[in-house]
Amino acid sequence: MLSFYKQTPQPHFTSSSIILFSSLHNFSITIPLSTNFTTMPSQKQLTIFFFLFLSSCLTLTSISSSPQKEETFEFVRPIDRKLLGLNKKEQLSHFRFYWHDILSGKNPTSIAVVPPTSKLNSTSAFGLVDMFDNPLTLGPELSSKVVGKSQGFYASASQDEVGLFMAMNFAFIERQYNGSTISILGRNCVFHKVREMPIIGGSGIFRFARGYVEAKTHWFDLKSGDAVVEYNVYVFHY
Numbered sequence: 555m556l557s558f559y560k561q562t563p564q565p566h567f568t569s570s571s572i573i574l575f576s577s578l579h580n581f582s583i584t585i586p587l588s589t590n591f592t593t594m595p596s597q598k599q600l601t602i603f604f605f606l607f608l609s610s611c612l613t614l615t616s617i618s619s620s621p622q623k624e625e626t627f628e629f630v631r632p633i634d635r636k637l638l639g640l641n642k643k644e645q646l647s648h649f650r651f652y653w654h655d656i657l658s659g660k661n662p663t664s665i666a667v668v669p670p671t672s673k674l675n676s677t678s679a680f681g682l683v684d685m686f687d688n689p690l691t692l693g694p695e696l697s698s699k700v701v702g703k704s705q706g707f708y709a710s711a712s713q714d715e716v717g718l719f720m721a722m723n724f725a726f727i728e729r730q731y732n733g734s735t736i737s738i739l740g741r742n743c744v745f746h747k748v749r750e751m752p753i754i755g756g757s758g759i760f761r762f763a764r765g766y767v768e769a770k771t772h773w774f775d776l777k778s779g780d781a782v783v784e785y786n787v788y789v790f791h792y
Contacts, residue, residue, distance in 0.1 A: 640762070642792045649787040651690045653704055653769075658778035663688045667707075674713060682710040690724065694772050694782050702726040708742065718742040720751060724787070734758030736789060738767055744774075744781075753789055765789035 635641055656663040664686035671681035685707045691698035706722025724736040735758065740751025749769045756763035765788045773782040 638761070639792055644790055644792055646765075646788065646790050649785075649789070651692060651701055651785055651787075652694045652698070652772060653783040653785050654689050654691065654696055655686060655779075655781045655783065656688070656696075657684075658775075658780055668709075670710065676713050678712050678714065678716050679710045680713045684708050686722075690726075690785075694784070701728040702731075706738075711741075712743075716744050718744060731759055734760050736760050736763055736787065742769060744771065753787070756789075756791065760789065760791045763789050763791045 654663065657665075664684055666682060666684050668681065668683035670676070670679040674680055686704065688704045689696070689700050690702040690704055691700055693699075703725045704722050705725060706720065708718040708720045708722075711717055711719040718741070720738060720740055720742045722738050724738070726732060726734055726736075734756065736756045737754050738751050739754045742749045742751060747770065751767050751769065753763055753765040753767065755761075767788070768786045770784045770786075771781060772784045775781070
């Protein structure tokens with residue numbers, strides 16, 4: 555609601571003003587009038603002031619409401635599954651390949667970036683962090699066909715046994731999987747016969763991927779640390 559009153563401190567003062575109130579926005583606007591007013595403002599003046607006031611209200615309403623709507627939209631909104639191709643039937647695929655962890659030689663694919671801690675007399679190399687860019691091949695031989703790379707790191711996270719925390723991506727280059735990735739995050743106790751780690755996601759064909767991998771050592775050189783590991787990947791994807 556709007557209300558008007560003429561503010562004239564003394565009858566003989568030479569200035570006066572119109573004060574406009576808005577109970578909706580809880581503010582008022584004081585607009586000075588011309589000098590030597592001794593009577594109420596004219597209808598024409600009140601009409602002009604009313605439209606000025608209305609324009610101010612609309613401007614303030616737009617300023618206060620627009621950013622909130624934009625921020626809400628940018629943060630979250632529901633979308634149709636079809637826009638992301640999720641209307642297709644989910645399928646289960648099985649991949650098998652060999653993971654080559656090469657620490658020795660002139661061109662290692664796996665390099666220690668943090669040495670084991672010296673504070674503990676541990677046989678598990680606790681604290682070791684190793685970054686790798688390992689080839690993935692169809693067969694156990696390094697000369698076998700390369701189907702992708704395994705990129706990530708492992709860290710020795712157990713003081714009692716050689717238990718690795720592994721975070722890696724399988725980045726494929728073969729056929730329709732070229733450019734797609736599968737992400738793995740889990741625990742790998744390397745001297746166990748079979749180790750299981752979860753698939754936490756992926757990209758490309760493997761968006762919204764879920765499943766698990768099984769790792770089984772095919773060959774390991776205790777002296778150099780080089781290893782060939784067979785991976786069986788069971789993944790749900792669209």
